[in-house]
């Protein structure tokens with residue numbers, strides 16, 4: 641645990657035990673250098689507290705880089721709520737309310753939005769006591785709604801740039817894309833890709849979603865165990881993190897990895913592993929910036945939806961082009977290039 645914390649390099653970690661529910665709330669304030677620490681609230685069961693801690697530390701650092709690459713005036717943070725497996729639905733709402741009180745007490749030290757396991761409706765509940773530090777409330781409650789569509793738009797823009805630069809394909813028709821996960825980001829991404837004429841296949845674990853995409857939309861289904869061995873041009877991980885590691889990278893049969901999931905690399909060394917295979921990895925926090933950037937822009941900077949969409953597409957495009965150029969010129973991985981861009985921004989600001 642000491643190792644985890646000292647490698648993190650963040651500013652503050654808040655650990656709160658919610659006695660009534662037995663949940664643990666961990667809030668990682670990684671950096672407030674560019675602005676107030678901002679990041680989603682992830683709510684799930686973890687095997688132990690150590691796993692939840694490792695997740696919040698990595699995710700909060702990812703938020704710092706996510707906002708730093710486009711130079712947006714927000715810092716990086718993340719909250720993880722480790723819930724017990726037997727949490728009752730009634731207890732969940734009460735837990736979210738108490739969590740909202742905590743956000744309110746922090747008085748703007750941490751601003752939040754949805755992430756894995758939380759929704760816009762949950763943001764409404766958190767905002768009861770946590771406003772104004774809560775993004776993505778439902779439109780009925782005065783918010784801009786879920787961040788999934790803007791995230792998907794950015795991932796789609798990233799795939800287009802990568803295909804153009806790496807494959808020399810300016811259009812996506814006939815480009816073979818495997819989308820892993822059909823949730824709020826993956827599902828929307830599939831819509832954009834279908835419209836552009838890509839040849840799609842998908843992987844999913846939820847039976848109802850499998851039926852929808854396979855039987856109703858006629859997309860080829862790839863079982864989870866075969867994702868890494870599937871021949872395709874682009875692999876888009878849009879489910880959980882840690883999909884790229886020493887075991888899966890040698891198996892990959894794609895030219896590009898670009899998807900919406902956070903923390904796709906299991907460890908730092910995987911960035912070099914993937915580069916050594918001649919596969920272009922679009923760093924996760926660079927292409928999945930859309931939701932965080934777009935919604936924060938709409939709700940705190942007064943952007944219109946159209947402006948947000950434009951800024952998201954432009955930011956992802958500009959960043960990826962620069963990353964491609966830097967990694968080529970300096971012989972470094974795309975992840976190392978992205979980190980350098982982020983570090984430049986962080987050290988520029990005074």
Ligand code: PHE
Pocket residue numbers: 678679680681752753754755756775776787902928929931932935936
């Ligand atoms: N889940 C979003 C992300 O990882 C978090 C977020 C959404 C933060 C909206 C702020 C506003 O980028």
